[in-house]
Amino acid sequence: LRKRSGSGSDHQNFRPYPENITIPTLEYDDLIYKKHWRDLSPVVIEEYNLIFFVVAKAASSEWKRFFMRLEGNGNWCGSGFIHKSEINGLSHLNDYSLEEAQEMMTSRKWTRAMFVRHPKPRLLSAFLDKAVGHKKHFEEQLCTSYIKSGGEHDLEYCRNHREDFDFFLRDLTATLPDNVHWMPESKRVDEKWWPFINYIATMEELAVDAEHFLQTVVSNIDNVSAWDRVGRTGWSEDERHCDNLGTSPFLGKKDTRHKTDANSKMNRYYTPELENYVEDRFSKDLNNDYFSFTPVNLFETSKEGHDIK
Template sequence: MPLMHKKSIVKGELDMQWKKYWLAIQNDRKNTLASDCLEKNLLKSRSKLDFHIANQLFVEHKHKLIYCEVPKVGCSNWKRTIFLLQADLNMKAAEIEHDHIHKTSLLKKLTSYPPAKQEEFLNNYTKVMFTRHPWERLVSAYRDKLLHSEPYYSTTVANEIRAMFRKNKNSSEKVSFQEFVNFIIAKQPNALDIHWKPMFLLCDPCNIHYDVLGKYETLGLDSEHVLKIIGAPDSLHYPSLKRYSSEKRTTGDITLEYFRQLSSEQIEKIKKLYQMDFFLFNYTMKYEDYFSLEG
C-alpha cells in the first residue's frame, strides 16, 4: 500500500475519533442543559418568540444557520464568518473591520421576519450558541467597554456609573471595576446591557433547542465543527482576530486580578446574578475552585 494512502487512512480514522469525541461532549452539554432547565422550571409554553431574544439571533440562509450572539464570546469573529458565508466574496476575515461587522445591514436578524417565518427557520436551521465563564466574560466586557475610549460606554454609561457612586460628580477618572460591579448588581437582570446580561437571558436555551452548544474554552474546535455541519467551504475557517491586537485576552489569571478587588459581599451578589449561567452551562460556581486560589 502506498505511503500516502496509508497516511490518508490514518488521518481519516483520527478525524472520525475526534468527531466522536466532540459529539460526546455536545451530548453531555445538551443533556446537562435539558435536565437543569427542567429542574429550574425554565421551560415555557409560548406562542411567539420574545423580541429581545429574536433580536440576538442572526440568520444565514445559504447554509441554514441561526447564530445567537453572546457578546464577549467571540461574536465579532462569528459575525465575520457569517458575512463571508453569505456574501460569497473573495475576502479574508481580517479585511472586515470590527465596527463595520457590527453595523452592516447585510447580516439579518430573526426580528427581520414575521413570526411564522421565524418559527420555520427555528425548526429547520442549525442553531448555535456559545458561552463563556460568566466572570471571565464580565471582566472582558469591563476591559473592552469601560477602559477603552468607546464613545457610548466611556461617556454615557461611565457618567451614569460616576453619578451613582461618586461624591464628586465631575470626576473624570475611569470607572473602577468595583464601581462597575456595583452598577450591575443594582439593576434588574433583564434591564442589563447585552455585554453583561446573563447568557441564558440572551439566547433562551431552555426553549430554543440549540443543535450546537459551543464554549469559549473550546471555541476553535466547536466553530470548525459548526462549519463542517452546515457545509461551509473547506477554505473557510473561524478567525482568531482581536480588536485590540496589543492587549492580552481576558484569561482566568486576569479575571482573578480584578475579582481580588471585590468584597465578599460583591462576589456573593455577582454569584447570584449569574447563578443560572453557571448552572445551565456547567461552569464552576465556587470562586476558589475556578481560579485555584487555594494552595
C-alpha cells in the first residue's frame, strides 16, 4: 500500500496552491472549456465549491450518481442513462461564462479534483466493457467509426475481432484515439491547468481515498461535508434499483453490473508485447508528475518503473 499521511491539506492527495507562476487565462478552445466536448469539461458543484474532472473508466458512473444524489436529483438511482445531461442535470465548467470559470479554476476557495486510473487496468476495463460486454455498440458504432476514420481492416474484420484485445489496443483505439474511454488521462487537461488541480487520487485505494476526499468537501451553506450528507451510508451493489439502496458507504461495494474486474484479468489478456505497447503509447500518463501510480509489472520485460520515456 502507498504510504499515506494526514487527514487534511497535508494529505498526499492534496497539492499546494501553485506559487511563483503566472496565472493562466481560460480560453474558449481550452480542452476543459470547449463547448462541443462536454465529456472533458469538469462537473461543477457550486454548493461545495467543487470542480470534479470525471474520467471514463475510473468509476465515472459512480461519481456521477454520487453528485446527482448530492444535488437531490432523484434520477441518481433507477436510471441507466446517467451520462446524458438531460438525465443527470449536472453543471459543467463550460456552462459558465469565461470570467466565472476562470475564477473557479484559480480561486483558493475552490477544490479541483480528479481520480485517475493506471492505464493497463483502465484499457482492459474499456475493452471488457465497450467491446466484449456490448456487442451491438461495438459492431454498430465503434466498428463503423473505425472504418470512417481510416482503419486498416474492413468492417467484417472489425466485428469478427470484437473479443481480440490485441486488435482493440493496436488497431481500434489507435484509430479512434480521442474516445474518452481510453484516451490518455494526461490529455484530458490543458498543460497550463494541471498545477491548479489540487486533489488528485488514483483508483488503487478508491473507497478509502473517496471517503477522505468527500470529508474535505464541505457545503458553503450549512458546513456539512459531502461524505456526511450522502456518502456515509445508503449505497448498494446496484444503484439501478431504488427500492434496495442498502446501508454501505459510497464505493464500499461496487455496482456488480458495471464492474469488469480488470485487475484480476490482466494476466489473462495481456502479453509481454501488449504490455510494452501500452507502456510506450501511454508513457505520458505513466510519467505524469501529478499522478502517483504504483508500477504494474505483469511480465519480466515490463519497463514501467524504469524511467519510461
